[in-house]
Amino acid sequence: MLKDEQFDVSLMLGPMYHLQEENDRIKAVQVLKRVTKKNGLVFVALMPRIRHIFSSLLSPENWKPNDNNRYYIRIFSIWLL
Incomplete structure (x- = not known):
């Protein structure tokens, strides 16, 4: 420690x-x-939000438990505000 x-x-x-x-x-x-x-x-x-979105979409298995459509919709909604 x-x-x-x-x-x-x-x-x-x-x-x-x-x-x-x-x-x-x-x-x-x-x-x-x-x-x-x-x-x-x-x-x-x-990590910039747009890079995070691209990474998530390209390799969703690396972003568990956030590898689902509900997560992507939330991220896009925040980003577009």
Whole structure:
């Protein structure tokens, strides 16, 4: 386990677009905050919504449990707002 406030700079690649459940993403951010020193820098990689839609449509088996039409309709609706 990483120590609290261990890093001056932290980098998060992947969790924000690979973790399917919001609660899991929240936990990942909490860990990032915990291990980064106060006033430290944090870099987070995000996937643009349109890329997420294309990836989901091309490889739905990689996006379970969100591999269904209801999910795609919700994503498109949010994106078009």
